[in-house]
Amino acid sequence: xxxxxxxxxxxxxxxxxxxxxxxxxxxxxxxxxxxxxxxxxxxxxxxxxxxxxxxxxxxxxxxxxxxxxxxxxxxxxxxxxxxxxxxxxxxxxxxxxxxxxxxxxxxxxxxxxxxxxxxxxxxxxxxxxxxxxxxxxxxxxxxxxxxxxxxxxxxxxxxxxxxxxxxxxxxxxxxxxxxxxxxxxxxxxxxxxxxxxxxxxxxxxxxxxxxxxxxxxxxxxxxxxxxxxxxxxxxxxxxxxxxxxxxxxxxxxxxxxxxxxxxxxxxxxxxxxxxxxxxxxxxxxxxxxxxxxxxxxxxxxxxxxxxxxxxxxxxxxxxxxxxxxxxxxxxxxxxxxxxxxxxxxxxxxxxxxxxxxxxxxxxxxxxxxxxxxxxxxxxxxxxxxxxxxxxxxxxxxxxxxxxxxxxxxxxxxxxxxxxxxxxxxxxxxxxxxxxxxxxxxxxxxxxxxx
Amino acid sequence: xxxxxxxxxxxxxxxxxxxxxxxxxxxxxxxxxxxxxxxxxxxxxxxxxxxxxxxxxxxxxxxxxxxxxxxxxxxxxxxxxxxxxxxxxxxxxxxxxxxxxxxxxxxxxxxxxxxxxxxxxxxxxxxxxxxxxxxxxxxxxxxxxxxxxxxxxxxxxxxxxxxxxxxxxxxxxxxxxxxxxxxxxxxxxxxxxxxxxxxxxxxxxxxxxxxxxxxxxxxxxxxxxxxxxxxxxxxxxxxxxxxxxxxxxxxxxxxxxxxxxxxxxxxxxxxxxxxxxxxxxxxxxxxxxxxxxxxxxxxxxxxxxxxxxxxxxxxxxxxxxxxxxxxxxxxxxxxxxxxxxxxxxxxxxxxxxxxxxxxxxxxxxxxxxxxxxxxxxxxxxxxxxxxxxxxxxxxxxxxxxxxxxxxxxxxxxxxxxxxxxxxxxxxxxxxxxxxxxxxxxxxx
Numbered sequence: 001x002x003x004x005x006x007x008x009x010x011x012x013x014x015x016x017x018x019x020x021x022x023x024x025x026x027x028x029x030x031x032x033x034x035x036x037x038x039x040x041x042x043x044x045x046x047x048x049x050x051x052x053x054x055x056x057x058x059x060x061x062x063x064x065x066x067x068x069x070x071x072x073x074x075x076x077x078x079x080x081x082x083x084x085x086x087x088x089x090x091x092x093x094x095x096x097x098x099x100x101x102x103x104x105x106x107x108x109x110x111x112x113x114x115x116x117x118x119x120x121x122x123x124x125x126x127x128x129x130x131x132x133x134x135x136x137x138x139x140x141x142x143x144x145x146x147x148x149x150x151x152x153x154x155x156x157x158x159x160x161x162x163x164x165x166x167x168x169x170x171x172x173x174x175x176x177x178x179x180x181x182x183x184x185x186x187x188x189x190x191x192x193x194x195x196x197x198x199x200x201x202x203x204x205x206x207x208x209x210x211x212x213x214x215x216x217x218x219x220x221x222x223x224x225x226x227x228x229x230x231x232x233x234x235x236x237x238x239x240x241x242x243x244x245x246x247x248x249x250x251x252x253x254x255x256x257x258x259x260x261x262x263x264x265x266x267x268x269x270x271x272x273x274x275x276x277x278x279x280x281x282x283x284x285x286x287x288x289x290x291x292x293x294x295x296x297x298x299x300x301x302x303x304x305x306x307x308x309x310x311x312x313x314x315x316x317x318x319x320x321x322x323x324x325x326x327x328x329x330x331x332x333x334x335x336x337x338x339x340x341x342x343x344x345x346x347x348x349x350x351x352x353x354x355x356x357x358x359x360x361x362x363x364x365x366x367x368x369x370x371x372x373x374x375x376x377x378x379x380x381x382x383x384x385x386x387x388x389x390x391x392x393x394x395x396x397x398x399x400x401x402x403x404x405x406x407x408x409x410x411x412x413x414x415x416x417x418x419x420x421x422x423x424x425x426x427x428x429x430x431x432x433x434x435x436x437x438x439x440x441x442x443x444x445x446x447x448x449x450x
Numbered sequence: 451x452x453x454x455x456x457x458x459x460x461x462x463x464x465x466x467x468x469x470x471x472x473x474x475x476x477x478x479x480x481x482x483x484x485x486x487x488x489x490x491x492x493x494x495x496x497x498x499x500x501x502x503x504x505x506x507x508x509x510x511x512x513x514x515x516x517x518x519x520x521x522x523x524x525x526x527x528x529x530x531x532x533x534x535x536x537x538x539x540x541x542x543x544x545x546x547x548x549x550x551x552x553x554x555x556x557x558x559x560x561x562x563x564x565x566x567x568x569x570x571x572x573x574x575x576x577x578x579x580x581x582x583x584x585x586x587x588x589x590x591x592x593x594x595x596x597x598x599x600x601x602x603x604x605x606x607x608x609x610x611x612x613x614x615x616x617x618x619x620x621x622x623x624x625x626x627x628x629x630x631x632x633x634x635x636x637x638x639x640x641x642x643x644x645x646x647x648x649x650x651x652x653x654x655x656x657x658x659x660x661x662x663x664x665x666x667x668x669x670x671x672x673x674x675x676x677x678x679x680x681x682x683x684x685x686x687x688x689x690x691x692x693x694x695x696x697x698x699x700x701x702x703x704x705x706x707x708x709x710x711x712x713x714x715x716x717x718x719x720x721x722x723x724x725x726x727x728x729x730x731x732x733x734x735x736x737x738x739x740x741x742x743x744x745x746x747x748x749x750x751x752x753x754x755x756x757x758x759x760x761x762x763x764x765x766x767x768x769x770x771x772x773x774x775x776x777x778x779x780x781x782x783x784x785x786x787x788x789x790x791x792x793x794x795x796x797x798x799x800x801x802x803x804x805x806x807x808x809x810x811x812x813x814x815x816x817x818x819x820x821x822x823x824x825x826x827x828x829x830x831x832x833x834x835x836x837x838x839x840x841x842x843x844x845x846x847x848x849x850x851x852x853x854x855x856x857x858x859x860x861x862x863x864x865x866x867x868x869x870x871x872x873x874x875x876x877x878x879x880x881x882x883x884x885x886x887x888x889x890x891x892x893x894x
Contacts, residue, residue, distance in 0.1 A: 007603070011577065016573065016603040019670055020604075034655040056651060060655045074724050077751075080704045082748040083690070085690075089704065090687050094683055094686055142460060161461050162462055162804065166800070171780050172779050176705070177702060177709065177719045178721060181719035184795050186789055188638070204712075204717060205700075205789045209622065209695070216647070219647050223651045226657075227830070239830065241826070242465065244825070247806040247825070250790075251806070251823050252647075254532075255521060257795060257821060259521055266791055271635075275521045275522055276520055277532075291618045319518065363610070367609075367619045372685065373694055374621075375678060383604045384675065399686055401685055404675055405648075408655070408668075408669045411667065
């Protein structure tokens, strides 16, 4: 690769070259895997929290067995406008990586027996059923850990497994929209409450565009599973992990709770403003939107210089003025009269040129609002192998996001295959772990267990 | 087979919040050196700290910028709430690593540490002679994680990233917002928090590997790429159709129904995707005709059908109270919940019972009530022990306990400005105005 593509704008080019050598994408499969001693059963159902958790573990090398009901997981049908590629929707194809796919009907006695035997060998189980469902079937943590005390059992559900709301709402299934709604962040995301120019019909809570509740839940689950594995390696002990995705959002809701504790007040929805740091906002530009910041006094001075607006620096001299909610739409508008004359790239260039000036007052940061199509074309992401594009023998041409852990020097995360059809690995996995041959599987299939 | 009551009793005992401090911490004995500022890096270390790691945080003379990032320029007992939220259970050292003596002290600590995390400009640690090459020579088991917007190499390495840049460059904001309106930024610094979480995941994977092999490693993590990773079906959709993913407000384009609906007294989030759940919903709405027509979830996802179904539900919820819809959901087996605000969560009995919100008495700031990172672990639960601290608050404890420096030596280092404490002229670096001069000090 050309050197300039490696060193970019690095302050220490030699370090950039070293990092490139040590995390060189084509070397990934020459290296070890952090978790290739770990067997995971992912029996999650209709939940991308469970699927994302097991994706992370699988990227790190864990052997993940997806156990689906004979008709397939409901999550396979969660796809924009119902778009399907063979038996799977687009979302499932993004989070089926590296997993072996088997089927098993847990509502049948024989299915439960097999699950119970299988569980005795596993380090980790992930499930997303209604609280107590598997326990009621006799295959929950209590029963399985009796046979396998080292078992780490992670149950993911919007309300969690215990507590007042879990008791009242144990009959509800878990969904991303509810995870987001109960995670507080949604209440402060959306069009700005205090902007009088915005129609009241838009002044309502807003979810993140992606499945932020499910993905946060999955990442927290993976984090705690690795933490529990670390404990298990030292003590041999397993445990029960109760992961409620809303708590994953609640606990990262900035200072919403702290501010309430300290002042007794709640924050309004700020839209693209920010009442703790401003300017730090999206502004209109010639070809869309771009981010721009200049908050601390030096950085604000720098922004005013770039815009050639010394008057603004006079008018809003300290962070107090810039954090006053009524002033923010005014400042926003003034910045936009400047930015609307230029494209995002032109603004980026002006900011970069300014950053090289000896007499610069501070740092301004900008960055375009990239559409998904823009992102897919950027050289940086191509060089870093942010996406993988493959022709799958069953699903055809696919492009999905690669592991984000691929730049670990000793144990890079990786994707080995994208997805497997429903039940495609029954033969291999049941033979490998439970010694069940073709004729036994045939019987089970006839009984509807697989 | 067992009934739900005994399952509940079992859980209530397993997760008894009263026994929190009687249980082990999973990361006890793991020492982390935090060379981080703002939100992302400190959050990554905070997650480790609440699960028991000993995190030593280094701040330069000006202090972490979050000492100045606070809603409406509001400070509480001199503390910036913006600083508090990603800094718990940590040990606070004021020291400049670029100073030759500071570097020397830091390397001494590296010998006795497990993890080093930085979110400085990529290459800054190398400029100081503190890159993985140097650290691994004195401690082969060391795990070093660097996180930045675009990583340590590539055409865009060295470009500055903030949370909102990562949200925009990673295409999260462009897919967030109402159908006929502009893009909207998250109400919180979401790209910082979730990237910090994935950094903690990477560190945990490396710690597991080290437990197996004794080997450490270097981890290069990218914030913008992390946002990209979290956008579910966005990329495959664009690849397959050539189209950008459209903003759709609260409507889920891949799950129907799943949306936010207006009731007579507020908002309710509602979802019912499986046939059974959808039947439960249609039954209580007295609209079994909808179920008969759209039992198949894939049928419901067709744009035209989805709009009809969502419209029917919103007509129904308009005549109901939020609590009624929640109750219907409990009974009929679909999902529905109000949108919780900070005050709702703060007063929630449920979150307190679970230890999701913990109250504790901080020796510097008094009674605090705040979130404790999930999930709830039965044997090794997370916990909050203390809050953020003034600049350099734990200098003496760290250098005396870990490196055995004498009080005289520490004073000399202060005099030479190698290490430092809060500047009395900068209130947000300082203890509360009425601080007694010793509360909270680990070695008063």
